[in-house]
Amino acid sequence: MTKILVSGCLLGENCKYNGGNNYNPRVVEFLKGKEVISICPEMMAGMGCPRNPIEIVDGVLTDCNGKNVDSLIRRSVMEIMDRIRDEEIHCAILQSRSPTCGVNQVYDGTFSGKLIPGSGVFAKSLMDAGYLVIDVEDIP
Numbered sequence: 358m359t360k361i362l363v364s365g366c367l368l369g370e371n372c373k374y375n376g377g378n379n380y381n382p383r384v385v386e387f388l389k390g391k392e393v394i395s396i397c398p399e400m401m402a403g404m405g406c407p408r409n410p411i412e413i414v415d416g417v418l419t420d421c422n423g424k425n426v427d428s429l430i431r432r433s434v435m436e437i438m439d440r441i442r443d444e445e446i447h448c449a450i451l452q453s454r455s456p457t458c459g460v461n462q463v464y465d466g467t468f469s470g471k472l473i474p475g476s477g478v479f480a481k482s483l484m485d486a487g488y489l490v491i492d493v494e495d496i497p
Contacts, residue, residue: 358392362449365397372397376407398457398479402433411456414466448489460492
């Protein structure tokens with residue numbers, strides 16, 4: 358069975374920074390008949406939900422109060438990568454603009470809502486490891 362790695366928030370899991378989710382019916386429909394591996398790097402890092410928004414500030418994952426959460430999240434990403442190493446994953450479908458899961462764009466680190474080209478740390482790790490990574494907005 359085809360395995361797909363998916364941002365948990367897209368499946369309706371309340372793991373988004375504000376306590377909500379990004380439930381996406383197109384993704385749920387796309388996943389029918391496939392084995393789903395749901396993931397949220399921030400939750401796996403023990404950051405809880407809700408939590409302060411995080412952006413990449415000068416290459417460092419930082420929350421809106423200036424707290425450096427970089428090592429916490431990067432450790433979580435490494436643990437996820439170790440966990441999926443032996444899985445035959447067809448692709449990953451990740452939440453847009455997230456500092457961990459963003460595929461094509463991320464927020465610019467000013468907490469002003471401005472977007473810049475780039476990828477979140479988890480999306481980048483997946484791409485660097487050769488996985489096919491799809492932004493949720495690119496799901497037909």
